[in-house]
Amino acid sequence: MSKQLESHIPEGPVKDKWTKAKFENKLVNPANKRKFKVLVVGTGLAGASAAATLSELGYQVQSFCFQDSPRRAHSIAAQGGINAAKNYQGDGDSVHRLFYDTVKGGDFRSREANVHRLAEVSSNIVDQCVAQGVPFAREYGGLLDNRSFGGAQVSRTFYAKGQTGQQLLIGAYSALMKEVSTGSVELFTRREMLELVVIDGKARGIIVRNLITGGMETYMGDAVMLCTGGYGNVFYLSTNAMGSNVTATWRAHKKGAYFANPCYTQIHPTCIPVHGEYQSKLTLMSESLRNDGRVWVPEAKNDKRKASDIPEEERDYYLERKYPSFGNLVPRDIASRNAKYVCDEGKGVGATGLAVYLDFSDSIKRLGQKTIENRYGNLFDMYEQITGSSPYEEPMMIYPAVHYTMGGLWVDYNLMTSIPGLFCLGEANFSDHGANRLGASALMQGLSDGYFVAPYTLGNYLAQQDLAQVDATHPDAVKALSSAQERIDKLLAIKGERTVDDFHKELGLLLWDKCGMSRNEAGLKEALVKIPKIRDEFWENVNVMGSPGELNQTLEKAGRVADFLEFGELMVKDALERKESCGGHFREESQTEGGEALRDDENFAHVAAWEFNGVGEVPILHKEALIFENVALAQRSYK
Amino acid sequence: MSNAAKKINLNLKVWRQKNAEDKGYFDVYKAEGIDQDASFLEMLDVVNEGLSKQGKDPIAFDHDCREGICGMCGAVVNGHAHGPKAKTTLCQLHMRTFSNGQTLVIEPFRSRALPVQKDLIVDRSAFDRVIASGGFISVRTGSVQDANNIPVEKKSADLAFDAASCIGCAACVAACPNASAMLFVSAKVSHLALLPQGQPERSRRVLGMVEQMDTEGFGNCSNEYQCEAACPKGISVQNIARMNRDYAHARFTSED
């Protein structure tokens, strides 16, 4: 039953592939587009841009999200910016350089062809957004401003203060609402997708729960696009929004879509540390802070003195010490891992000992408070709002937190999953970022997928199909609906003792410990034993209140956690299988003498795509070899 | 931070309403041992965890990002939309704002145009319909010129950004004595009116959006500026002035 992984990358030099693909793609006659209906799940950058563009092209679109408005998708939270190879600064940027940086940044675990396409369309994205009225930062001459972000050597990041994600999403949302106003997009908010309907091996519909009435609804169409974001919340605490989940992609996985590289998660180094039992989420502090802040911990273990009482010579500026040439600006994964090391040694600060200082006093002395305020004022205010302490007076405390997930549903070059007719866009798919994502490139990828890639490749798929007429009464649709319903009834019938959050926390902590910033065989194996136990207990002892036919937030959460409990196991399995260190995945067994990540290109230069084989059963691994013809494989070094 | 954190006890009076048809009532709860470093929503989480353990229906409230950017959260606390702290969403309001033993009255945002769906959750789809009535620039994907071919004066760009920082939370409606949505609508009208890209549809946009706003049943602006005081993003009422001007101009000059 297992299918061959066929990535459908066009032949020819990398820089011509996308042009070639666009030319060779079959087209749907404009008059016929009306006859096709596409279900787009998710209204983040990927979903909103895809739905709007498909509708402009003439397709009938139905758009779904679980929030009360499409504008609230998690993309709204992105702060830093979006990359584009415009070379507006004249500092030597080019499509090739962006391509190169992204492949290297991803630690050579992404497809060259996909990344090159991303770099090619990056410019079109910025053009599109500006035309929609996205208020990017500008210079006095009226032209667009750029900054350098995440350690890039060129200034290619476009930004709108600390709200780039919001402004881009509002742009995509307004494009979507423009199509809603013409009637060619139908909007379904407060709907959570719970099942995929597969008929004759093709994705033909979805089952959603109406979160207001609790009713189950079936929507049928000719293709389905999942744009449902990342699964960072499997860790319980993350910088993701509370509702971010793996449910849509996981249920599709259970219907046959392969899940690729689930172990690749990005841990962001500068977040506000955990400060209490009650804590529900972690807040990101922009990476840009490391431009002027110095990271340190006390030399001595368990030093409980106030930061200001610790003299200079008793401080360890460990990043500057270990990485003299990059210092505090080492990439995310390295900064994160080193924070963990010093805290594990007992040098961490704060009440929990799980924090390091990010100190601005030298910069304030050197540049003056005014300059620092101009650069980081809003971030400092936010920090003070949350922690009650002022970074102008005391050093900030930071700690790494789960931020982004590079893994996702496996897709071919056309963004189609291993189920024909099921496409996957944005953070939900696995493509483009390899084992580590560079700053400001997730927004770029979401919009590239939605505005510029999927609308072409969908046509190519539909033009070659002869799809039977189906509706909600089709036996496969009815079956999918009843299986979703049964699951809900089962959850409500347990009436156990423990709350949903309790299980979620237990799973999250376990994953953070064993499958977080650094991983080893023993720990991963231990997790593989524990997760099924937590899951079993969940299904026996969880307490989900209320009834199915009403707005029931506990039930929503329970469904998501149930999926995390299955997904978590796959994630650990993938981490165990990948015996090398690469990007965000650090296997302790695979490091250099200096303690740096050591890739194993001979054995692991591949995408690991997993096929579902039953809950608790061993999944089947398919490998897609990664071939590097344009970028030479090299070990990253930041010493 | 945590070193100094104190635990406090609070009395809550919370609006409970099963669904849109239900009449609703206030119920009282005790929130005990609340860490002052916790956020307002985390305080509600703690209360809800307790309610669940007692087999009672937890308090339903909307939230997602918990970073003050998605616009999902919101309630009126002791007569203040998003609580007593200025320029703060409910999820970013921390319990150190309150003192031990205080009573907090927690009500949903109230407006006929934003009906309560359950407890503190309201239906804000009216906002989406207002945006769909013109809150966009009609450009098709791919049919655009190079971004730097449209220079924008920095001042206008900054003002447009300020207007565009609206998160659509509806606190302005909740705080307005007349439940008017003028701040929300004008923020979008202004954002696009301030940019060269927004000019071709400027008249059409303001006419369409104001008409939809009125149809939804929001109240009228009486220049009380409570919206501005409550807005977590500090959106200025100058945007309302701009919309008033644009509206009159468009009404008397355009043919729509």
Next chain:
Amino acid sequence: MLKKYLSSSIGKKQIVALTGLAMVLFLLAHLAGNLLIFKGADAYNAYAAALKEFGALLWVARLGLIAMFFIHFVFIFLLVKQNRQARGVQYSEPLHANTRSLSTKLMPVSGTILLAYIITHLMDFTFTHSNIANATVCGDYLGLYGLVVNHFSNPFGSLWYVIAMFAVGFHLTHAVQSVAQTFGWNNSKYTPFIKKTSVVVGIGIAAGFAAVPIYVFFLACGTSSCTLG
């Protein structure tokens, strides 16, 4: 077009502002006239007589003023009615108690006092013609001047007038700057000035009008009533 304008929230509000502004201009002119009372009976009566000279034109102006007033009232009525309905369920706690200014909060109250006042005002001075009985001060018939003096020598007459002027003051400190906002003149450069102007106009009109009864009342009661005139 006009129909759509008038049925829109912004259109209605602008009509209120326009009529309100017209009335403010009228009040300023009216005040200038009133203040002539300080120059004495002759000047005051001469002004009244000069007004009468306008004849038919005066009636046009009066009708216009009544129309302004009436339109103002009708549109306010419509707006307030919609505003009341817009909330649906009321809050249990007073809304934003500490950020609402009193004059803003009291617009409908001050407006209603004004309504009552204007009716009594018209009855007292416009529809009551001066005659020997009501306009004789210390034995001299002083025309309109006498009528005014006599009316304000009565404590209730002056008190009501002063209260009403407070209401005008309240109404206008909010209203004048509000007109600017309603028509879209709000920017960081001029708004502070407009706000100050609003307060000055409000207080100025209130104080100016109130000065008349206070002057009359205290002079009339404080000294022998025949120092007047």
